[in-house]
Amino acid sequence: MELFSYSSSKNKSEVQIIFENKSYIGWVYFAKSPRKNKPCRLRFESALSEKLKQTYVMSYMRSIENGLREGITKYSDMKIEEEIPFWEFLDLEFDAETRTFHFTAHYVQKPIFLELFKEIVNSHVLFDIEGILSNKDGIRIAKQDWKSKDELENEIDAKNVVYNLIDVNNKEIYIGEADSLKNRLSGKRSEIPNWTHYRFDSLPNSLSRKERVAIERLIIRTFASFFKNSKGVDTMGVADYQLTNKKIDS
Numbered sequence: 001m002e003l004f005s006y007s008s009s010k011n012k013s014e015v016q017i018i019f020e021n022k023s024y025i026g027w028v029y030f031a032k033s034p035r036k037n038k039p040c041r042l043r044f045e046s047a048l049s050e051k052l053k054q055t056y057v058m059s060y061m062r063s064i065e066n067g068l069r070e071g072i073t074k075y076s077d078m079k080i081e082e083e084i085p086f087w088e089f090l091d092l093e094f095d096a097e098t099r100t101f102h103f104t105a106h107y108v109q110k111p112i113f114l115e116l117f118k119e120i121v122n123s124h125v126l127f128d129i130e131g132i133l134s135n136k137d138g139i140r141i142a143k144q145d146w147k148s149k150d151e152l153e154n155e156i157d158a159k160n161v162v163y164n165l166i167d168v169n170n171k172e173i174y175i176g177e178a179d180s181l182k183n184r185l186s187g188k189r190s191e192i193p194n195w196t197h198y199r200f201d202s203l204p205n206s207l208s209r210k211e212r213v214a215i216e217r218l219i220i221r222t223f224a225s226f227f228k229n230s231k232g233v234d235t236m237g238v239a240d241y242q243l244t245n246k247k248i249d250s
Contacts, residue, residue, distance in 0.1 A: 017044055019103040020055075024048040026101060042092075042101070052090075058109040059088050142202040149196055157182040160207060162216050163200035165192050171241045175223060177216035179209070191244040221249045 017026040026044035053060045066080045089107040094100070146166075147155070158181045165174040165185075174192040178184035181200055189195065203212055223243050224233040231248040 015042075016098070016100040017048060017103060018100060019048060019051065020105075022051075055105055056088050056090070056108060057111050058086060061111075141204070144199050144201065146197050146199045149198065152182065152185055152198065155182060158200060158202045160203045160205060160212060161200045162203065162212065162219060163198060165189065165195040166197045166241075167192055167195045169196065170194060171239075172244045173223065173227060173241050174244050175216060175220045177212050191246060217247075217249055220245050220247070224248045 012027045012029045015026045015028055017024045024045050024047060026042060029041040062080060062084055086109045088109050091104040091106050093102045159179060161181045162177050163181060172192050174189060226236055226238045228235060228237060228242040229248055230246060233248055
């Protein structure tokens with residue numbers, strides 16, 4: 001407790017966390033008037049949280065299942081660990097001299113349907129369910145990484161999205177919006193017919209099409225200020241790519 005309170009403010013102290021050779025930021029929280037044997041809490045940045053979800057897929061899925069069961073009578077007196085028995089182990093070691101936690105995954109339960117689980121964990125689906133279960137207020141946007149075009153066939157369809165297309169061969173970029181990602185990308189895009197990669201952001205269902213289009217227009221105008229474009233918008237020309245959108249706000 002003295003170690004953390006020495007350089008702390010607002011009852012928290014920043015620490016470093018190392019997991020799989022990558023560094024993350026964490027915080028040790030404690031009571032402003034600490035009592036003897038009062039436990040501390042360790043929290044960390046969302047990037048590490050996402051990495052742990054991908055590492056401990058089974059525990060993550062079981063926690064989602066437990067959240068969905070809450071309030072259902074037949075599950076009310078049943079511990080989910082007893083019905084779905086397995087254990088996973090994360091070792092935490094602390095180096096007091098460097099104020100660094102070292103996380104080590106000692107035991108991980110492998111999912112039976114490994115590729116399916118990977119697709120679900122890396123998709124927007126569990127993100128949406130988590131938001132519903134946690135009753136979080138505000139706008140939560142499920143952000144995705146770039147994927148190659150041939151991955152679209154196995155993509156879990158996303159609704160209410162703003163998406164990005166890129167043609168790495170012809171150095172072109174395109175921004176779009178859609179009610180359904182797969183429906184929109186299943187056809188040809190005349191503005192960027194030979195696109196090679198895609199990514200998307202899944203917006204909350206509470207946002208209307210009008211609001212989605214407004215976000216899309218904002219992103220298009222922002223990209224136009226960075227890349228060459230067809231409307232002659234003043235650009236910094238940060239790369240030799242060109243934005244192929246035809247509708248760009250002045």
